[in-house]
Amino acid sequence: MTTRHAITAGFVPLLDSALLVVAREMGFAEEQAIDLTLLRERSWASIRDRLAVRHVDVAHILGPMPIACNLGLNVPAPDMIVPMALGLGGNAVTVSPALWQMMADNGATAGLDARANGGALRKAIELRSGAPLRFGVVHPYSGHNYELRYWLAASGIDPDRDIEIVVLPPPDMGDALAEGVIDGYCAGEPWNTFGVLRRGGHLATVKAAIWRSSPEKVLGVNARWGEANPEAMAALLVALHQASLWCARPENHEALAALLAKPAYVGRDAELLLPALNGTLPVGGGEMRAVRDFFVPNAKAATFPWKSHALWFYTQMVRWRQIEHTADRQRIAAETYRPDIYRAALKQLGIAMPSASAKVEGALTVETPVGSSGALTLGPDGFFDGGRFDPDDVDAYIASQSSG
Amino acid sequence: MKPSGLNVLVIDENRIRAAIIEEGLRDAGFDQLTVIDNMHGLARRIADLNPDVIVIDLENPNRDMLESMFQLSRAVKRPIAMFVDKSDEASIEAAVEAGVSAYIVDGLKQERVRPILKMAISRFNAFSRLSRELEETRGELESRKVIDRAKGLLMRSRGLSEDEAYALLRRTAMNQNRKIVEIAQSLITAASLLDPGGKQ
Numbered sequence: 001m002t003t004r005h006a007i008t009a010g011f012v013p014l015l016d017s018a019l020l021v022v023a024r025e026m027g028f029a030e031e032q033a034i035d036l037t038l039l040r041e042r043s044w045a046s047i048r049d050r051l052a053v054r055h056v057d058v059a060h061i062l063g064p065m066p067i068a069c070n071l072g073l074n075v076p077a078p079d080m081i082v083p084m085a086l087g088l089g090g091n092a093v094t095v096s097p098a099l100w101q102m103m104a105d106n107g108a109t110a111g112l113d114a115r116a117n118g119g120a121l122r123k124a125i126e127l128r129s130g131a132p133l134r135f136g137v138v139h140p141y142s143g144h145n146y147e148l149r150y151w152l153a154a155s156g157i158d159p160d161r162d163i164e165i166v167v168l169p170p171p172d173m174g175d176a177l178a179e180g181v182i183d184g185y186c187a188g189e190p191w192n193t194f195g196v197l198r199r200g201g202h203l204a205t206v207k208a209a210i211w212r213s214s215p216e217k218v219l220g221v222n223a224r225w226g227e228a229n230p231e232a233m234a235a236l237l238v239a240l241h242q243a244s245l246w247c248a249r250p251e252n253h254e255a256l257a258a259l260l261a262k263p264a265y266v267g268r269d270a271e272l273l274l275p276a277l278n279g280t281l282p283v284g285g286g287e288m289r290a291v292r293d294f295f296v297p298n299a300k301a302a303t304f305p306w307k308s309h310a311l312w313f314y315t316q317m318v319r320w321r322q323i324e325h326t327a328d329r330q331r332i333a334a335e336t337y338r339p340d341i342y343r344a345a346l347k348q349l350g351i352a353m354p355s356a357s358a359k360v361e362g363a364l365t366v367e368t369p370v371g372s373s374g375a376l377t378l379g380p381d382g383f384f385d386g387g388r389f390d391p392d393d394v395d396a397y398i399a400s401q402s403s404g
Numbered sequence: 405m406k407p408s409g410l411n412v413l414v415i416d417e418n419r420i421r422a423a424i425i426e427e428g429l430r431d432a433g434f435d436q437l438t439v440i441d442n443m444h445g446l447a448r449r450i451a452d453l454n455p456d457v458i459v460i461d462l463e464n465p466n467r468d469m470l471e472s473m474f475q476l477s478r479a480v481k482r483p484i485a486m487f488v489d490k491s492d493e494a495s496i497e498a499a500v501e502a503g504v505s506a507y508i509v510d511g512l513k514q515e516r517v518r519p520i521l522k523m524a525i526s527r528f529n530a531f532s533r534l535s536r537e538l539e540e541t542r543g544e545l546e547s548r549k550v551i552d553r554a555k556g557l558l559m560r561s562r563g564l565s566e567d568e569a570y571a572l573l574r575r576t577a578m579n580q581n582r583k584i585v586e587i588a589q590s591l592i593t594a595a596s597l598l599d600p601g602g603k604q
Contacts, residue, residue: 041463042463042464042465043463043464043465043466043467043468044468045467045468045470045471045505046462046463046467046505049462049496049500049505050500052496052500053493053496053497053500053501055500074471076493076496138468139468139471139472140471140472166447166469166472167468167469167471167472167473168469169465169466169468169469171465172465
């Protein structure tokens with residue numbers, strides 16, 4: 001007889017909570033004999049606190065946050081492990097109509113191209129006077145903060161001097177934009193689609209254009225719970241893998257949007273959730289654009305917890321002076337992500353998995369078959385500026401970014 | 405000894421709860437106290453107030469913004485934020501259980517901060533107890549109304565006295581192992597189905 005597992009998972013009402021929601025609602029958790037309870041939270045701080053005091057065992061969490069916990073940057077700081085990612089991509093940068101007009105006057109197009117539109121933003125900043133532009137992100141230790149800063153810096157904009165970056169709750173960003181409190185924001189879905197369709201915003205670029213196939217939310221596990229309940233954790237990874245396959249099928253997108261629209265989950269209209277799932281987004285002014293790999297729940301090893309992703313997040317913490325680099329801290333960051341647990345849990349399924357635990361990020365310009373336990377293609381995974389991150393040479397990467 | 409000298413900020417979207425916390429802290433001698441229940445322009449107001457301790461409800465979505473303020477202030481070598489103390493798991497747990505979170509400027513001695521957090525926790529708990537009791541009272545009132553209507557139906561349709569009608573409801577409930585209010589509700593539903601035009 002199978003042992004039943006009771007697991008409580010925290011989540012924040014966002015599109016990429018989909019894997020956890022689908023695991024529960026479509027029976028994938030039940031198939032693994034898991035009683036999966038989902039707890040909805042309104043802030044990442046609250047997710048972290050509930051992980052720390054064991055109100056939740058695991059959570060949908062910002063990729064850099066478990067690393068920040070293990071580095072002692074967050075308090076209370078539960079020891080965390082990341083045995084799985086919850087998809088790739090999913091974010092975008094939305095700007096106000098006024099800023100979009102200035103960018104368009106300086107060469108920005110609706111094509112969402114990170115290089116062209118970043119250059120247009122730089123010119124707009126050079127030409128305007130008065131208080132610096134203000135952009136919103138969701139948390140200091142977030143993919144949003146780092147990809148926005150990466151895009152700005154590579155476009156010749158100093159994210160600390162030329163603009164001001166503030167933290168806001170995602171559901172408030174559209175209103176803050178409409179009221180002129182901020183000029184732009186980098187957030188997950190449905191908050192860009194909401195900003196464009198309901199608050200007159202315009203997409204400037206997307207995460208997939210800044211860094212294709214890049215990491216975003218992960219499954220954060222309280223390490224003490226994970227160590228005490230390895231079978232439950234493995235069963236959950238299998239359920240989430242099945243959920244990721246379900247989420248990836250285009251024929252399920254409408255049902256998924258309807259499911260996430262329920263008040264217990266994201267609680268917003270399905271029409272705001274569907275564009276990101278279909279990869280065709282409203283960009284503003286009634287125009288739509290197809291974005292390759294906007295949000296990837298399953299393909300390209302989208303749920304594999306790459307150590308190179310953890311290390312890239314770490315280099316950005318160093319770059320933006322959230323922490324000083326030491327070899328010890330680098331090791332803690334890399335060890336937070338646990339591809340070994342992922343492999344062990346999913347081996348029984350006979351699916352294609354990467355044989356390496358880290359890769360050179362930004363090296364693949366086209367879809368590439370890779371050495372793995374099955375047929376697997378990765379990429380393209382390029383940074384828009386052609387940058388590369390070699391996880392075996394973290395020091396050099398940090399040095400190259402601090403000299404700029 | 406006067407506990408204060410500390411600049412305490414309470415942030416709570418729930419005005420009633422904010423008032424309950426404020427009263428508790430003032431009674432305990434914390435008179436440098438500000439309460440914010442409207443989140444508009446929160447960052448600016450916190451910067452202006454420059455509090456030593458911030459007490460905020462755990463569910464407040466602006467907590468991520470608060471954390472960024474403290475993270476930024478660390479970058480410029482100003483005091484940093486702490487959740488009581490990293491090692492004080494019991495306090496953290498009690499705070500999270502109660503639904504309160506506290507941000508405390510680094511360098512403050514724990515014994516200066518603990519009474520604030522203890523007071524906040526006890527006031528948060530008192531508030532949830534109050535809400536629960538209110539909810540229960542509301543439920544009881546609702547039940548009483550339903551039972552009164554069912555009694556009226558029985559009195560009219562079967563010519564029973566009020567006591568007899570109640571006794572019948574209670575006996576039926578006991579026999580069926582259900583609550584009196586459930587039997588009363590069934591009776592009202594049945595009556596409205598049988599006589600949709602009648603007043604019930």
